[in-house]
Amino acid sequence: MSYLYFPGCSLRSTGRPYEESILAVFKKLDVPLTELEDWNCCGATAYVSIDENRAFTLAARNLALAEKMQANGNAGQDLMAPCSACYLVLEKTQHYMKSDEGVKKEVTAALQRGGFDYRGTTKVRHPLDILVNDIGIDRIARAVVRPMKGIKVACYYGCQVVRPFQTFDHAAYPVTMDRLVGALGATTVDWPMKTRCCGGSLTGTIQEAGLRLNRALLKEAVKRGADVILTCCPLCQHNLECYQKRINRKFGESINIPVAYFTQFIGLALGIPRKELGIQRLFVPLKLAETPGKEAHAHA
Amino acid sequence: MPETNGHDAPRVGFYVCHCGHNIAGTVDVAEVARFAGTLPNVIVARDYKYMCSDPGQELIITDIREHRLNRIVVASCSPLLHEHTFRVATEKGGLNPYFFQMVNIRENVSWVSDDPAAATAKALDLVRAAVRRVAHHRSLATKHVRIHPDVLVVGAGISGIHAALTLANAGKKVTLVEREPTIGGHMAMFDKTFPTLDCAACILTPKMSAVKNHPNITLWSYSEVTEVSGFVGNYTVKVKRKPRYVSEELCVGCMECIDACVYKEGKTPDEFNQGLSRRKPVYIPFPQATPQVVLIDPDTCIEFKSGRCKKTCVEKCDRDAIDFKQKEEIKEINVGTIILATGFKTFDARRIPYYGYGKYPNVYSSIEVERLVNASGPTGGDLVLRDGRHPKTVGIIHCVGSRDRNTNRWCSRTCCMYSLKLAHLLKEHSDAEVYNFYIDIRAAGKAYEEFYDKLLEENIHFVRGRVAEVTDWSARPEEEGKLVIRVEDTLIGVVRRVPVDMVVLAVGMEPQADSQDVRRMFNISCSTEGFFLERHPKLAPVDTFTDGIYIAGACQGPKDIPDSVAQAGAAAAQALSLIDAGEIELEPNTAYIVEEDCSGCKSCLNICPYTAITRDEVKQKAVINEALCKGCGTCVATCPSGAIRQNLFEDEQIFSEIEGLLQDNESVPTGGEACQPQ
Numbered sequence: 019m020s021y022l023y024f025p026g027c028s029l030r031s032t033g034r035p036y037e038e039s040i041l042a043v044f045k046k047l048d049v050p051l052t053e054l055e056d057w058n059c060c061g062a063t064a065y066v067s068i069d070e071n072r073a074f075t076l077a078a079r080n081l082a083l084a085e086k087m088q089a090n091g092n093a094g095q096d097l098m099a100p101c102s103a104c105y106l107v108l109e110k111t112q113h114y115m116k117s118d119e120g121v122k123k124e125v126t127a128a129l130q131r132g133g134f135d136y137r138g139t140t141k142v143r144h145p146l147d148i149l150v151n152d153i154g155i156d157r158i159a160r161a162v163v164r165p166m167k168g169i170k171v172a173c174y175y176g177c178q179v180v181r182p183f184q185t186f187d188h189a190a191y192p193v194t195m196d197r198l199v200g201a202l203g204a205t206t207v208d209w210p211m212k213t214r215c216c217g218g219s220l221t222g223t224i225q226e227a228g229l230r231l232n233r234a235l236l237k238e239a240v241k242r243g244a245d246v247i248l249t250c251c252p253l254c255q256h257n258l259e260c261y262q263k264r265i266n267r268k269f270g271e272s273i274n275i276p277v278a279y280f281t282q283f284i285g286l287a288l289g290i291p292r293k294e295l296g297i298q299r300l301f302v303p304l305k306l307a308e309t310p311g312k313e314a315h316a317h318a
Numbered sequence: 319m320p321e322t323n324g325h326d327a328p329r330v331g332f333y334v335c336h337c338g339h340n341i342a343g344t345v346d347v348a349e350v351a352r353f354a355g356t357l358p359n360v361i362v363a364r365d366y367k368y369m370c371s372d373p374g375q376e377l378i379i380t381d382i383r384e385h386r387l388n389r390i391v392v393a394s395c396s397p398l399l400h401e402h403t404f405r406v407a408t409e410k411g412g413l414n415p416y417f418f419q420m421v422n423i424r425e426n427v428s429w430v431s432d433d434p435a436a437a438t439a440k441a442l443d444l445v446r447a448a449v450r451r452v453a454h455h456r457s458l459a460t461k462h463v464r465i466h467p468d469v470l471v472v473g474a475g476i477s478g479i480h481a482a483l484t485l486a487n488a489g490k491k492v493t494l495v496e497r498e499p500t501i502g503g504h505m506a507m508f509d510k511t512f513p514t515l516d517c518a519a520c521i522l523t524p525k526m527s528a529v530k531n532h533p534n535i536t537l538w539s540y541s542e543v544t545e546v547s548g549f550v551g552n553y554t555v556k557v558k559r560k561p562r563y564v565s566e567e568l569c570v571g572c573m574e575c576i577d578a579c580v581y582k583e584g585k586t587p588d589e590f591n592q593g594l595s596r597r598k599p600v601y602i603p604f605p606q607a608t609p610q611v612v613l614i615d616p617d618t619c620i621e622f623k624s625g626r627c628k629k630t631c632v633e634k635c636d637r638d639a640i641d642f643k644q645k646e647e648i649k650e651i652n653v654g655t656i657i658l659a660t661g662f663k664t665f666d667a668r669r670i671p672y673y674g675y676g677k678y679p680n681v682y683s684s685i686e687v688e689r690l691v692n693a694s695g696p697t698g699g700d701l702v703l704r705d706g707r708h709p710k711t712v713g714i715i716h717c718v719g720s721r722d723r724n725t726n727r728w729c730s731r732t733c734c735m736y737s738l739k740l741a742h743l744l745k746e747h748s749d750a751e752v753y754n755f756y757i758d759i760r761a762a763g764k765a766y767e768e769f770y771d772k773l774l775e776e777n778i779h780f781v782r783g784r785v786a787e788v789t790d791w792s793a794r795p796e797e798e799g800k801l802v803i804r805v806e807d808t809l810i811g812v813v814r815r816v817p818v819d820m821v822v823l824a825v826g827m828e829p830q831a832d833s834q835d836v837r838r839m840f841n842i843s844c845s846t847e848g849f850f851l852e853r854h855p856k857l858a859p860v861d862t863f864t865d866g867i868y869i870a871g872a873c874q875g876p877k878d879i880p881d882s883v884a885q886a887g888a889a890a891a892q893a894l895s896l897i898d899a900g901e902i903e904l905e906p907n908t909a910y911i912v913e914e915d916c917s918g919c920k921s922c923l924n925i926c927p928y929t930a931i932t933r934d935e936v937k938q939k940a941v942i943n944e945a946l947c948k949g950c951g952t953c954v955a956t957c958p959s960g961a962i963r964q965n966l967f968e969d970e971q972i973f974s975e976i977e978g979l980l981q982d983n984e985s986v987p988t989g990g991e992a993c994q995p996q
Contacts, residue, residue, distance in 0.1 A: 190787070191671030208677075210789040238791055 019152060021143070022084050022097045023051040026060050026104040033101065033252030035296025039281035040100055040145055042294045046285070047153055047161060052092060054083055061111070062103035063219065074121055075128045077111035081142075082134040096141040098148060100281075102178035102251035108142040109183055144179050145281065146250050147186040150194045155201045163289035165203030171283070172209045172244035173199060174235070176216055176254040189213070195248065195280055202287040207242040211235045216254040221261060232257055233265045236273045246304065248280040255279060259301050276304040328359040328453040331378065331387040332445070335369035335394035337424055344428035346438045350393060353442050357449045361385050370400050375407040382411030389452045393421035393445055398863075414457035416906070416966070421448045447978030454971045458906040463945065465551035465866075466654030467897050470495065472543055472836075475503020476879055477871025477886040478659035479525050484890035486534035490897060493651055494529060495557055496539045500590075500607035501526055503661055507590065507685065509692040509699075511879060512739040513769035519606060519694070526608040539609055544648070546839050549948060550866030551654045551902055561644040562613035564600075568639035571610030575600050578634035580627060586618050588696070592686045595696035600631050605694060614640070655866045655893040658850060659886060660836060662872035665719030665726065665825040672787040673718060673823055678801055679704035681788060681821040684714075684733070684740060691743045701747040709750050709819035713803045714741055715785045716756040720826035728847060730826035730876040734760045737824045738770060741778045744822075753779040753816055755805055763880070781816070783808045788821050827876040840867055849875045860889040865902065868892050907949035907966045911940050915961035922953040922962060 029037035044051050059065070061076035084097040099105040114121040115138055129136050149158065173195040180189045187194045190213060196206045214235060220228030236258060239247050249255045259277040266273055278300060285295040297304050332354040336342035347365040355363035362381050366374050369392055381387055390408045394400060397420045405415035423441045431437040467490055471482045474496035482494045500506070506526075508518035529535055538559060545556040576598060584596035590603040599619035602612045614622075614631075621627035621642055632640045664685050667675035674681045680703050682690070689695040703709055714737050720730040734756065741752045759780075761770045774780070783806045792798050793815065800817035807814050829848035830836070837844050842862040843851040850869045853861035860868045868889040871882040896902060918938035922931050930946035931953060933939070940962075942953075954962045963969070 188671065210787075210791045234791075234793065 020050040020052070020092075020095055021148065022054050022087060022092060022095045024054045024057055024060070024080060024084075024097055024099045024104060024108070026057075026062075026099065026101045028101045028103075028252035032256050033279075035282060035299045036100060036252055036255070036279045038294065038296040039279055039285045039290075042290045043149075043281050043285050043288065046288050046290055047158070049148075049153060051098065052087070052095065054080060054097065055087065056083060060099070060101075060104040060107050062101075062107040066107060066110075071121060071124050073107060074111040074114060075125050077107045078115065078125045078129055078136060079132065079134065081108060081112065081138075081140040082129055082136040084140040085136060086134075088139070096143045096148075098143050098145055100145045100250075101253075102144070102176055103253065105142060105144045106178040106183075109185070112138070112140065112142060113183070144186070144250070146179065146194055146198070149284070150198055151186060155197055158198065158284065158288075159201040162202055162287045164287055166199075166283070166287050167203045169204040170243050170245045171199050171204050171206050172239040172242065172247045173206055173212060173280070174216075174247050174249045174254060174258070175212050176249065176251045177213055177218075179250060180213060195250065198280070199248065199283065202284065204283075207239070207244045209239060209242050209244065211238050216251075216257045217261075218253065218257070221257050228257070229261060229265055229268060232261055233269055233271065233273075236262065236265065236275060237271065240273055240275055244275065246283070247275060247277045248283055249277060250280050262302065274302060276300060276302045278304050326388060328389050329385065329387050330357075330360045330362075330389040330391060330449055330452060331381045331385065332357075332360050332363040332449065333369055333374070333378065333390075333392045333394075334363075334365045334423070334441075334445075335374070335392065336365065336367045337394060337428075338367070341394070341424050341428045344431055344434055344437045345423055345441045346434065349438055350423075350441050350445060354391075354393075354445050354449065357446060359389070359453060360449060361387060369394050370403050375403065375410075378404070378407045379411040382408070382413060387411070388413060388417060389455065390418045391421065391445070391448045391452050392418070393423045393441065393448070395424040396422050396426075415460075416458040417452070417455050419448045419452040419455065421445055443979050443981075446981055447975045450978035451971050451975040454968060454974055456965075456968075458965055461904040461906050461908070461944065462901045463549075463551045463904055464901050465897055465899065466553075466652055467491065468493070468651070468653045469893050469897070470543075470553070470555055470651065470653040470656045471659060472656065473497075473503070473659040473661055473871070473873070474501035474529070474537070474539070475659060475661045475871060475882075476505045476522065476525075477661070477873075477882045478503070478657070479522075479529055480883045480886035481657045481659060481870055481890045482535055483525065483528055483532065484887055485893060486532045488890075488894055489534065490894070491534050491536075493536045493538065493557075493653065495541050495543055496537070497542050498603070499540045499562065499611075499613050500603045500609070501529060501537065501539055502606075502608065504664075504685075505879060506604065506606075507592075507692075508688050509695070509743060510739060512735045513763070513765045515739070515742070523606050523608075526606070530608050537609065538649070540613065543839065546656070546841070548652075550864075550904075551896070553653050553656060553866065555651050555653060555656070557649045557651065559647040559649060561646055562611065563616065563619075563640065563642055563644050564612050564614060565639045565641055565644075566609060566611050568637045569611040570637065570639075571602065571607075571612065573602060573612060574634050575612060575631035575640065576602070578630040580620060580630055586615065591689045591696045592683070594686060594689055614642075655868070655896055656840065657868045657870055657886075657889045657893060658836070658840060658842075658873055659870045659889075660830055660833070660873040662827040662876065663830050665730075665828050667718055667823045667825055669725055670718060670722075672789075673715065673785070674788040674790075674801070674821070675823055678788065678790060678821070680709075680801060680819060681823065683823050683825045684736060685825065687740055687744070687822050691740070691747055699747065701744065701750075703820055707819060708748055709744075710748075711751045711753070711800075711816075711818040712744050712748075712820045712822060713753045713755060713785075713788075713801075713816060713818040714744075714822040714824060715788075715803070716754065716824045717784065718823040718825050719828070721757060726826055726828060726847065728826075728876065729760065731760070732876060732878045733824040733826060734758075735763070735766055735769070735878065737822075738773050738778075740822060740824075741773060742776065745776060745778065750819070751779065753781055753803070753818065755781050755783060755785045755803065757782070757784055763878070781805060781807050781809075781814065783814075792817075827872055830873070833873070840864065842867055842869070845875075849873065860885055860892055866893075866896060905949065905966065907964065908944050908947040909942055909949065909951070909954055909962050909964045910944075911942055912961045912963060913937070913939050915959050916940055916957075917959050917961070919958065921956055921958060925952050925956050927952065 061073035065073040175192045217228035217232040282295045334350045351365040408418040409415040471494045482492045541559045579598045581598045584598045587593035588595045588597040616622040693699040719725045761767045785805045797817040803816040845851045870886040870889040916939045930943045
């Protein structure tokens with residue numbers, strides 16, 4: 019079991035702790051990752067809304083690169099895309115290349131001009147899917163050295179990993195992360211906001227609307243007694259974590275809840291040192307990790 | 319004209335049907351007729367607008383006489399539809415009806431093609447094959463079988479009950495088999511019925527007791543059909559009678575054993591009340607259950623679990639009706655016709671997680687609410703929620719598991735009307751504010767629209783829009799402690815949040831979970847969604863593709879009570895028409911032995927699924943019983959010396975058909991030289 023890995027821009031900037039924790043967790047679980055050589059922008063967000071076919075072409079170049087690597091010594095390795103936006107645009111491109119003759123023609127022609135002959139065999143996977151369905155919850159549970167007992171988690175999936183394709187979980191009521199978190203010993207709170215909008219890029223454009231959406235999620239997580247919100251998307255993480263003070267000022271709230279990547283949480287349970295997981299980079303400190311971190315150390 | 323013996327030179331009449339635009343819109347019918355005219359043996363080749371019409375049939379009859387035709391080929395629709403029609407026309411012209419061959423260029427060609435050139439080319443191939451085949455047809459005698467007058471009805475909901483009573487009143491002996499301990503089906507659970515609001519029990523229980531007391535009906539409740547063999551007019555059916563551990567003959571339904579049970583309170587969710595109440599191990603589904611006999615559930619009864627119960631129930635029963643040693647029984651019956659009225663299952667609302675069923679206690683399915691508002695239900699008709707409160711606001715969500723790409727695409731037809739009925743009853747029981755969230759109100763039945771009008775005047779709220787979710791996420795103080803229904807009100811174009819105390823999910827109707835097993839057992843078909851398939855959606859709605867087996871009620875598709883009863887009556891009438899005819903004509907497609915070729919090797923004896931083959935020990939040859947042979951062809955393929963042949967499927971007929979198909983359009987064949995009988 020091994021995978022090709024597409025970091026995308028986020029994981030090299032605002033989402034650094036996501037990359038750090040993914041690499042550390044996969045290493046701990048002995049699952050090799052090979053970074054996609056010469057990868058480029060995935061084509062997501064602004065690009066898709068302005069010119070779909072060009073966005074698909076960008077995405078398709080990454081798919082074609084992966085296919086090439088699979089043919090040269092990386093056989094059978096699916097392409098892992100941890101950022102939800104990358105994951106979705108790659109999936110979408112794959113989907114339209116199969117189902118829409120127009121897209122297929124235009125993108126194929128562009129790829130050919132770039133020297134690619136893409137046959138459409140690349141499979142795009144999200145790390146949540148890989149961890150639960152390939153590596154398996156049992157195997158992860160066996161590797162836990164610091165059970166996360168007593169910690170209450172609100173699992174947040176965001177919109178893009180399960181919609182519209184539902185490849186590995188239910189579009190309206192996903193449970194994959196909840197099962198995973200449960201296997202680490204933590205409890206999950208019943209939180210009806212799992213896939214509700216985090217505000218997306220509205221927090222940067224029409225902030226009024228973005229913050230309103232954002233606030234509903236945070237408030238409800240606090241109300242349901244969550245100690246931490248876990249996410250699987252860099253934009254969700256950024257939105258939920260970075261605007262808490264502004265929301266408090268604007269709406270008279272007193273929200274202060276850590277928002278971490280689910281892979282950071284797994285890493286803590288597996289006894290990986292906090293620094294290797296980028297825990298120190300979080301703006302709202304993950305205090306609950308202090309005790310687990312020490313205990314994990316003691317176990318090791 | 320004298321009947322041909324099948325050995326004169328073939329003189330074929332060929333006819334291609336336009337079927338209006340159905341065929342002629344895609345296939346070049348003039349070209350098909352012209353082409354057929356060039357084929358060997360074809361004397362007459364015509365195209366005509368509607369071959370199945372009287373003038374179309376008359377063409378065949380006149381041509382046979384005028385042109386001394388002795389073979390007929392018609393290229394039109396499926397043989398299922400009109401093979402019989404054209405065989406009759408062939409016979410009227412003076413020929414044996416089996417000197418006819420049909421080519422399906424509608425379902426197999428024009429309806430599945432939008433390329434006229436390719437469609438026409440395929441039609442030509444099929445026509446050439448049929449013309450070659452028909453040359454080898456022989457004169458055959460039609461087979462007649464007697465119809466056993468007894469009928470099996472499977473399922474005793476309102477459909478099965480009505481069908482059984484209709485047949486029994488006509489003097490036929492009926493065996494009515496029901497899986498549950500009581501008859502009555504879903505209707506017995508309902509409180510009132512739309513649009514007249516008459517109580518379900520008041521109109522159903524008289525029919526239930528009529529079934530029980532009818533001298534012509536044998537009622538086997540708590541029983542299941544396990545095996546069906548035979549064919550139209552002569553079915554043999556095995557029925558498993560599950561043990562009740564209470565003698566049906568002795569028990570009078572006094573229910574004193576239930577009071578006497580060592581369990582002081584019921585512990586098991588009550589199936590009939592949808593789990594809203596609890597029952598004891600010894601129980602009766604509901605007070606008017608038919609038969610009026612208790613039963614014991616071995617999974618929860620202490621005597622079955624430990625063997626050390628005080629057996630207070632046995633002590634109490636002065637008729638000695640309780641029998642812990644009762645065993646399952648298999649009964650075998652012979653019937654001529656079968657009516658399937660196996661009903662439906664309600665959609666499991668857990669499949670739509672965002673409506674919160676199974677998660678929020680105050681979200682109910684509509685069938686639960688039927689019990690909740692029922693005077694003989696778990697609360698005696700008091701509308702009290704699972705948390706003990708009485709609701710002040712209720713939201714009814716329509717189309718749960720209907721008209722939905724993610725679950726079931728079909729309209730369940732009954733939910734609009736029963737939602738209106740429940741809205742009325744909920745208002746009556748609680749004076750709550752009642753909201754209906756609907757996509758469209760489908761009130762297309764007699765007095766249904768009027769009922770809808772009446773509801774509008776009762777101050778029931780109607781919000782048009784498919785509900786997005788039911789959540790306990792409160793965004794405003796007035797939503798605290800309530801369930802919030804989020805919905806786009808498409809009439810005013812806003813997204814609304816409606817806080818309510820109780821949510822009712824109007825669940826749709828689905829095929830029974832084991833409908834595929836039942837379908838296989840009775841050798842009928844299902845449509846894609848799993849409901850039993852009727853022979854024709856308009857003109858044969860209760861027939862199936864298996865002769866002598868009929869369907870009625872919601873097993874064929876979602877249906878309300880009036881439609882179910884109408885269909886049950888129709889199914890009974892279809893069965894009666896077969897029974898009163900006394901016999902039925904069958905295809906003479908049986909296998910036969912060519913004695914001089916048979917080596918008596920017995921290979922065919924065991925492979926026949928209908929045990930139609932025996933061995934004549936004197937002659938040392940196989941013998942086929944024509945009455946038992948179903949024409950499956952298994953023995954024909956098995957016989958190592960080619961000594962078994964089959965009427966209508968003779969080797970030379972099939973081979974010449976294949977040769978016709980494979981022949982190139984350019985080179986016109988010279989006719990049936992290949993594969994002559996040896």
